[in-house]
Amino acid sequence: MNSNLKKIVLLVDDDVDFLEQHRLFLETENYEVVAAHSRREAEKLLETVTPDLAILDLMMDETDDGFVLAYNIKKKDAGVPVILVTAVTSETGLEFGTVGEEGSWIKADAILPKPIRFEQLKREIHRLCKTDKI
Amino acid sequence: MTDVTRILVTDDEDGMRLGVQRALRKYVASFHDLDCNVSFELDLAASGEEAVERLKENSYDLLLLDYKLPGISGIEVLSEAKKLCPDALVIMMTAYASLDIAVSATKQGAFDFLAKPFTPQELRATVRQATKNLILQRQAQKLADEKRRVRFEFISVLSHELKAPIGAVEGYLELFRSGAVKDEETQTRIVERSLARLAGMRKLIFDLLDLTRIEAGTKQRKLEPIDLGELLRGALELVEFSANARGISLELEVAPYMIFEGDRSEIEIVMNNLVSNAVKYNRDNGKVMVRVLKDARGYQVEIEDTGIGMTEKELGKLFGEFVRMKNEKTRHIEGSGLGLSTVKKIVQLYGGDIRAISEWEKGTTFKVELPVQSV
């Protein structure tokens, strides 16, 4: 990939403010952001855009939209890092595995609890993008 | 449903133990009203000591316990059983069915008595009664557990709904702090969105208070004659500003003296919610039409809008707690998803009914039936 070009981040969340904030933040960090409010919108975008990184909300219209989307992105290109964000872990006590861990089936490279802190997100992105091709 | 009740029979007479076993082994107690059949599984103990050993190893639903045992007495076994197997019901069997024995055993928690000698029929009848009690106890427990679960779920969803706006506002403040917000236009937008989220949160809290007040039923209901026309004009006034801002016209069609006997604050919650939804979920330059009709049974209030409407699937979920339709049209509209569930509860308090007719992208009509109270 041409390093002069901005890296493209796909941002998917049904919360309009989450999208707005993360778009603003990522743009100041010099990324190009493509945003979608739902899995359906995201899938349409993915027909024409190949992101360098995806940040996906886990629960949208369906409770597993984020998983399904992550799976589809990885199927197309296993090298695209995917960060799932979710507000549910703390309430339900759910624990998710990630790609690196043995036996896990969730196709995500990181799972962050909401609200995500921008600094934390920045660290995650740097970590994932260092070990990956982008 | 078929259940098995586990019984421990304790008696030092061989004949007694075997007699009880014979009478209950093939017995099935049917409880049609509880939709339940129960068969019995028996363990036998020849002494109090043996009974206590059994109680330590197994769990029983029912104990048939001889009062007069050679070693440790029936009463001692009873108090041991209360510790080891607290949910089990105990039936004391005794040859000397005297009042003071009955009293002292009941104090210790015995459920019932069987005076020796007894017939197999008497035994079955007593066991049957105890079994019925067990079933009822368990059903009550299940109901209580279910209630707790529903409550827990409600509170989890609620806390999630309260955290969302906090997270959104925090996020915007973080952006300011990080210096990512540069131009004035973005600044303004962020402040507006933060205020909108806070307003949404305030509405959630108010809706929550309304809902819990209705559910608790503690609020003193003050029934008084309410002029529906006047009340609805009040509801429309509340939304006039936001309706004007979006070019939405408001119409009210009501004859004079449409008097309904009810609690003003409750009927206000109903009408304010429906009227505000009709504006909120309308399109720009749309219309809200409110009509009050009267027939022999009571009043029908119709609130019709020309708004975004709902799909068949969405309509099916309406009136549930925290239900908000998620689609591109509702995305920017703040709400709690509690309003309509409260509305429905109130309408039902009055023996009334509420229905919605809707067509996606065309509009929605809510019909509220308020029967005239027959008091």
Ligand SMILES: Nc1ncnc2c1ncn2[C@@H]1O[C@H](COP(=O)(O)OP(=O)(O)O)[C@@H](O)[C@H]1O
């Ligand atoms: N008049 C209406 N037209 C279209 N959709 C409506 C209308 N009224 C209610 N709804 C839908 O039903 C949902 C639940 O309504 P309500 O319980 O009043 O909660 P809130 O408006 O606070 O979200 C709304 O989020 C909206 O999706």
